[in-house]
Amino acid sequence: MGQNSIGTNNAGILLLTAIGLSIIFGLMGVINLAHGEFIMLGAYATYLVEHAMRVYVPSMFDAYIFVAIPVAFVSCGLFGVLLEFLVIRFLYRRPLETLLATWAVSIAIIKLVQLVFGSQNVEFITPSFLNGGAQVIGGFFVTYNRLFAIAFSLLVFLATFAVIRSTRIGLLMRATTQNRDMAKCLGVPAQRIDRLAFALGAGLAGLAGVVLTQIASVNPFMGAGFVIDAFMVVVLGGAGSLLGTAVSSLALGEINQFIEPFYGAVAAKVAVLLIIVLIIQKRPNGLFTVKMRG
Numbered sequence: 001m002g003q004n005s006i007g008t009n010n011a012g013i014l015l016l017t018a019i020g021l022s023i024i025f026g027l028m029g030v031i032n033l034a035h036g037e038f039i040m041l042g043a044y045a046t047y048l049v050e051h052a053m054r055v056y057v058p059s060m061f062d063a064y065i066f067v068a069i070p071v072a073f074v075s076c077g078l079f080g081v082l083l084e085f086l087v088i089r090f091l092y093r094r095p096l097e098t099l100l101a102t103w104a105v106s107i108a109i110i111k112l113v114q115l116v117f118g119s120q121n122v123e124f125i126t127p128s129f130l131n132g133g134a135q136v137i138g139g140f141f142v143t144y145n146r147l148f149a150i151a152f153s154l155l156v157f158l159a160t161f162a163v164i165r166s167t168r169i170g171l172l173m174r175a176t177t178q179n180r181d182m183a184k185c186l187g188v189p190a191q192r193i194d195r196l197a198f199a200l201g202a203g204l205a206g207l208a209g210v211v212l213t214q215i216a217s218v219n220p221f222m223g224a225g226f227v228i229d230a231f232m233v234v235v236l237g238g239a240g241s242l243l244g245t246a247v248s249s250l251a252l253g254e255i256n257q258f259i260e261p262f263y264g265a266v267a268a269k270v271a272v273l274l275i276i277v278l279i280i281q282k283r284p285n286g287l288f289t290v291k292m293r294g
Contacts, residue, residue, distance in 0.1 A: 011253030012153035016211060017226045018233040018245050019160055020204030026177060026239040028194055030088060031099050034106040035230060036223025038202045041079065042072040042209025043218045044113060047122050050213075054125070062127040065210065072206035080202025084195050092194075106223070113220040121219045130214060145214040152211055160204065161242050173197055236276050238286030247287060 021035045046068040053064040083105060091098040126145060133143035164170040175183040176193050184190045208226070216222065233252060237244025252272055259268040279287070 011250040012150035013208070013211065013215070014229060014233055014253050015157055015246055015249035016149075016153040016208040017205070018230040018237075018249055019157060019242065020201035020208070021227070021230045022201075022234045022237070022239065022242060022245045023160075023164075023173075023197055023204070024201035025234055026241065028088075028092070028197060029095070029239075030092075030198075031095060031102070032201075033099060033102040033227065034083070034109065035201070035205055036225075036227030037106045037109040038076050038080065038205035038223075039209045039212065039226050040113065040218075040220065040223040041109065042076050042206030043213050043222065044117065044122070044209075045072040045075050045206065046210045046213045047117075047124065047218065050124060061125075062129060065127055065130075065214070068210050068213075069207065072210045073203040076206030076209075077199040077203035080199045081195055083202070084198040088198065089191070089194070110220045110223075117220070119220060121217050124213050124218070126214060149211045149215055152207075156204065156207055157242070157246060160200075163200075164242060169193075169196065232272065232276055234286075236279060236286055238288040241286065241288035244286055244288030 017039060020038070021032065024030050024032050024035070046065070049068040049071050050061075050064045053061050053067065087101050087105065088098065091101055130143075130145040130148055133141050134147070135141055164173060172183070172188050172193050173196075175186075175188055176190050180190055212218070212222070212226075229252075233245055233249045236252065237246070237248035255272055255275065256268045259271050263271075
């Protein structure tokens with residue numbers, strides 16, 4: 001199992017954990033500190049699917065990872081809708097209160113998961129097709145579970161990008177992002193779009209949890225480290241910019257992989273933070289800025 005830091009997770013994992021946060025932060029301006037707990041809930045949804053298939057359909061056990069994908073997406077998306085309806089919708093344009101509220105929600109989720117599953121790591125049996133690895137150029141060995149994580153991250157990113165850029169729902173999301181008041185005047189149901197965006201962001205976080213069950217430790221506290229990394233990616237790439245999220249996740253992942261073998265994980269983390277500070281000084285809105293009107 002890998003550690004939940006930028007240095008030991010490849011850029012694909014970093015991308016997957018940040019896509020949903022980029023949508024929520026970019027469209028709604030909500031700093032969601034409970035995003036890491038959505039990732040954790042996706043991982044525990046995968047655990048329940050794995051356990052159920054091990055007991056009831058052992059002949060199809062290896063397919064549990066594919067069954068868990070829609071289960072985690074839908075369950076986390078529905079939880080996101082519930083959170084937006086009960087908490088977030090009352091706090092728009094009140095960033096401090098939203099920050100405190102989502103922090104409280106994250107603590108509540110952690111405590112609830114502890115009560116149900118305990119505080120210890122939960123164990124997963126890796127599907128047989130993800131065992132082992134392949135030798136690539138230069139004697140570099142890549143495990144199949146990490147190749148799966150990279151491929152799945154790219155597929156999710158491309159699918160999300162297609163939805164945002166090529167569908168009516170995506171058009172309404174972009175219109176709401178660029179000029180909320182004008183979009184409402186033109187008949188865009190902004191409140192419904194907000195709820196849908198929050199559900200999409202939460203569902204994408206759940207998908208990150210599915211993949212992370214194969215490469216990271218799964219416990220009630222796993223979300224904290226991932227959400228910090230995800231926020232760094234979103235801030236550097238530009239809030240609401242999926243392209244910026246992809247570029248910054250690749251850049252931060254490569255910087256860590258380059259520095260960590262020589263100077264250690266702590267030095268790599270410090271170097272990343274310094275680079276982000278320097279870039280943000282020159283480009284306060286990130287590398288890629290979503291155009292706002294009005």
